[in-house]
Amino acid sequence: MDSQLQDYDPINGLKPSENCAVIGIYGNDTVFFKIYTSLRTLQHRGQEASGVAIFDGEKINALKVDGLVYEGFRPYIEKEIVPKGNIGIGHNRYSTAGIKNITGAGPFLISTAMGDMAISHNGEITNYQSLRDELKEQGVPFVTTNDTEVMLNLLARTIRQKGIKNGIRSSMEMLQGSYSAVLMIGEKMYAMRDPKGFRPLILGKAGNDIIISSESAAIDVLGGTIVRDVQPGEVVEIYNGDINTLFIMRSQRISHCMFEYVYFARPDSIIDGVEVYNSRYRLGVNLAKEAPVEADVVIPVPDSGRTQALSYAAELKMEYSEGLFKNRYSERTFIMPGNKERDSAVKLKLNPIKSVVQGKRIVLVDDSIVRGTTMKRIVALLRSFGAKEIHVRIASPKIVAPCYFGVDMKTRDQFIALNKSDDQISKEVGADSLAYLSIEGLVNSIGMPKKSLCLGCLTGEYPVKIAGEKEDIQTTLEL
Ligand code: SF4
Structure with missing residues (x-):
């Protein structure tokens, strides 16, 4: 885990920085440029590295680049060597956990017996170290120290054991912390938001394309309209042009990050119903x-x-x-x-x-x-x-x-x-x-009601158990 603030910015100084933007587009024609446009729209959420992962009809192909979206992808666009396909996800990275180079950038991709799986994640898994140790003991190899890699391997294991719906639920019962994620299993796409709803995640439509995005501004830029926010604890499946809720894992309270409204998010975004x-x-x-x-x-x-x-x-x-x-x-x-x-x-x-x-x-x-x-x-x-x-x-x-x-x-x-x-x-x-x-x-x-917001960095009282910190209320999950 990083213990220092990131690079110095002479204007924004040592302001807090967000870790990541996620995007998923389930389209009817080639999605690379739509994902690329969305990542440029969401550049403010991460400037360290970016990536796309696109299903080509048989397998998922990923391309990751360092730095800003425009600069990183430009050589590949010029040479016309970008991943092809109609269904894909993207990621902008700002690291708060794990290594800080392109290896640690999303989307993460693994090949499994169920087909290729890829994930883009915004948030931070607070118990990732113990989950990683456990998976390592079971023989799962890790390339990075990134919490997203742990999340993907955990999902792969539980989905293999229990099927998609119960497998995702089982992983969510083990994952602590914050995650707004877009998961691809072959040509199926899933939006997952942690039960507290720390980070934003929203669904939209543009023509026949279904969009999952960290912020609604990306849906606007693609010429689409907002469908709704993914609810805290909700898992949404997108397949064959349909949007279906698989389940909602409810928490006693939700905890939207107040800093999204203060500083992180674009002012033209609407998050959980608030502009x-x-x-x-x-x-x-x-x-x-x-x-x-x-x-x-x-x-x-x-x-x-x-x-x-x-x-x-x-x-x-x-x-x-x-x-x-x-x-x-x-x-x-x-x-x-x-x-x-x-x-x-x-x-x-x-x-x-x-x-x-x-x-x-x-x-x-x-x-x-x-x-x-x-x-x-x-x-x-x-x-x-x-x-x-x-x-x-x-x-x-x-x-x-x-x-x-x-x-x-x-x-x-x-x-x-x-x-x-x-x-x-x-x-x-x-x-x-x-x-x-x-x-x-x-x-x-x-x-919003005070009890719907995370105010941890202002009060020192957190909405989930953190070793050595005070918890603001008891949090028993209602499954
Ligand atoms: S409000 Fe909560 S999630 Fe947001 S920056 Fe503070 S502690 Fe982190």
Whole structure:
């Protein structure tokens, strides 16, 4: 398991990162370009590697590439050597568990007595190590330390023993943690979502194609319409153009990740019935109600704080302005060795607009803070351009605990907010004041009952048993 945050991003800094996008298309004609388009649409969920696995009528062929979807697949598209077939799945990877190269990228593919099986997975299996040890003892060889490989081999074993429906159910009874996955067994396709529903998974249709996607934005881009979300604990079979629920494994409560609404998902996606843009807008409104401040102008940290800054300003009838120019052509992520390099990386990517900043009392809005190192640099940058006052407003609550369900926040010592007051954090980032949105404000903004959300990284109380951590309620599965 990774214990460190991933590569440094000079704008988004050490923000939490999502691990993966999944897509499945059950089509009537060639699906490669549709999967490729979907993976480009869902690029924000993972930039480390991508892959497709397509059934050609007899077997499943996979192609995996490093880096961004467009760059990675381009040589294969140019040479016309991409997998062919009408039924396929795709994956964008951001690793939180396992090795970090193309070998660890999805989809994972194995050949079994039941035919080829392939899986794309978004989430994190918390008991993958013990499952892996158990499977290894039974002679299953592993190529990677990836939890998805464990999941696929477990499914292959239980499906061989009990058939597809009971086999998948049996695997789900053993798997702990978060998974929204698309599984292919030959030409049959399955959507699986863990009983808590941590990560999103949605069904759509475009013409005669049936689509399973991490986010609805991919369905929009393919010109399709949403059918519905895959329910927490549901397994859906897609075969011969039909969508059938195999079963639903219910949990006492569901736990949608609140960070999907705060930061991860695209604003144009609708997740579990809630439009992400609307949630973000309300986050800014509630932040304005909870933490108003007298100032001349509200500016966002681009792009993550933009919607929230807009609604913060609108709610308080304040001026909103783009006070920081973002250079779109500098690299998105790269490892910066030292503080000096990181400072210049921030300047390369962000530059203040003097007329907006100089002599002004500024409200600087962002969606979240993890370490606070980038916020510190942005505040210093604004001061160097003559800002008179800087009031930082964060449109989500303090992050104080690790995530075990697919987000790369693994150790407590990385969090600036741990055991600190707002004033102490304000001082640390060099601001004149700093305030966070409350947990109640967050829940109200998302518009779901509190008990339907995972708030583990905000409260340190988790919706499933994690060794050494507090569980928020007892979770007995009703099968
Ligand atoms: S711990 Fe935080 S980031 Fe992880 S799933 Fe729960 S809400 Fe999301």
